Amino acid sequence: xxxxxxxxxxxxxxxxxxxxxxxxxxxxxxxxxxxxxxxxxxxxxxxxxxxxxxxxxxxxxxxxxxxxxxxxxxxxxxxxxxxxxxxxxxxxxxxxxxxxxxxxxxxxxxxxxxxxxxxxx
Amino acid sequence: xxxxxxxxxxxxxxxxxxxxxxxxxxxxxxxxxxxxxxxxxxxxxxxxxxxxxxxxxxxxxxxxxxxxxxxxxxxxxxxxxxxxxxxxxxxxxxxxxxxxxxxxxx
Numbered sequence: 001x002x003x004x005x006x007x008x009x010x011x012x013x014x015x016x017x018x019x020x021x022x023x024x025x026x027x028x029x030x031x032x033x034x035x036x037x038x039x040x041x042x043x044x045x046x047x048x049x050x051x052x053x054x055x056x057x058x059x060x061x062x063x064x065x066x067x068x069x070x071x072x073x074x075x076x077x078x079x080x081x082x083x084x085x086x087x088x089x090x091x092x093x094x095x096x097x098x099x100x101x102x103x104x105x106x107x108x109x110x111x112x113x114x115x116x117x118x119x120x121x
Numbered sequence: 122x123x124x125x126x127x128x129x130x131x132x133x134x135x136x137x138x139x140x141x142x143x144x145x146x147x148x149x150x151x152x153x154x155x156x157x158x159x160x161x162x163x164x165x166x167x168x169x170x171x172x173x174x175x176x177x178x179x180x181x182x183x184x185x186x187x188x189x190x191x192x193x194x195x196x197x198x199x200x201x202x203x204x205x206x207x208x209x210x211x212x213x214x215x216x217x218x219x220x221x222x223x224x225x226x227x
Contacts, residue, residue, distance in 0.1 A: 036216070046164070046207055048216035059214045095163055106211025107154050109175075111163035 002027040004096050004112035011118050018083040018119075022096030022112055029077050030054045034099035036108065037070060037081045041092035051099070051106075052079060086119045093117075122146055122210050126219035132227040137198045141222045143191040143208035152212040155184055155193045158221075159204045167206075168193065198224070 008020040020037070029035065037049040050060040050070045060068050069082040079096060093116050097108040123146040133139050143153065151171040156164035166175045168184035171191055181196040195202055203226055208219040 045220045046209070046218040048218070051216075062215060097163075100169070104152060104211060106152070106214075106216050107166070107169050108156075108164070108209075109166050111165075114163055 002098060002110045004098065004110060006094060006096050006112045006115040008094065008115045008117055010116065011120065012086060013121055014087055014119055016086055016119075018081070018086050018090065018117060020081040020094055020096075020115065020117070021078055022080070023076070023078045024098075025077070027098075029072055029079060030074050033101055034105040035072065035079050036097045036099060037079075038095045038097055038108070038111075039090075039092035040095070040114075041089075044092075047092075049081065049094075088119050091117060091119045122149060122213050122215070122217055124208055124210055124217050124219040126206075126208055126222050128222060129220070130223045130225060132225050133198055134227045135198055135200055137227075139195050139198055139224060141193040141195075141206055141224075143186075143193070143219050145189045145191075145210055145212075148188045149210040149212035151187050152210055153184075153186070153191050154209045154211065155182075156207045156209065157202075157204045158207065164207060195224075 003025045005023045036051040052058045052070045067084045072079045093114040095114045096112045098110040099105040100107040100109040125144045127142045153171045155168040158164045172184045183194045205221045205223045
């Protein structure tokens with residue numbers, strides 16, 4: 001049974017840089033799956049942030065490109081998110097999720113429990 | 122691709138049949154999923170490819186549609202079904218969700 005566990009700073013100041021980690025257990029992050037970050041804020045609902053395949057293929061939400069970096073660490077079996085120059089609009093619960101395998105990725109079958117990120121001075 | 126769900130809130134009673142609607146701004150063929158979310162929890166996959174039932178999900182959940190119009194029907198609503206439901210398209214690499222429909226106790 002695949003399990004995902006996010007971790008992060010909880011609270012950070014505007015203009016700061018956000019770093020989140022998602023540790024994968026019960027499966028290898030190097031297997032043939034895509035992995036995503038999704039966030040949820042009261043004002044914007046669920047928002048897909050970006051996705052990565054262990055080979056390095058990446059797709060980002062165009063609204064976040066330029067501030068966003070997603071990466072995988074095979075040795076630690078984890079994926080990471082870095083978001084720069086955060087504002088209050090980045091306040092949300094951040095989830096990592098695994099895509100179901102198959103010809104058409106983008107279907108999220110396993111989710112982490114989520115980690116709250118609050119941007120406030 | 123913009124996803125629009127209706128209604129925003131639906132009041133219903135145990136035993137009711139309820140229908141939730143999701144519209145896509147352009148055709149997404151059958152690449153649509155439905156998720157159920159309860160407060161403080163991650164979304165849970167219910168339906169994929171518009172009408173395929175995820176393993177372990179009760180058969181009272183039924184998805185239908187293709188192109189731009191989709192529905193999720195819950196037959197004989199159970200107490201555990203009061204939650205918020207989201208549709209999500211995965212036709213485009215820019216994955217997008219609807220804003221959700223909250224099914225609440227009437």
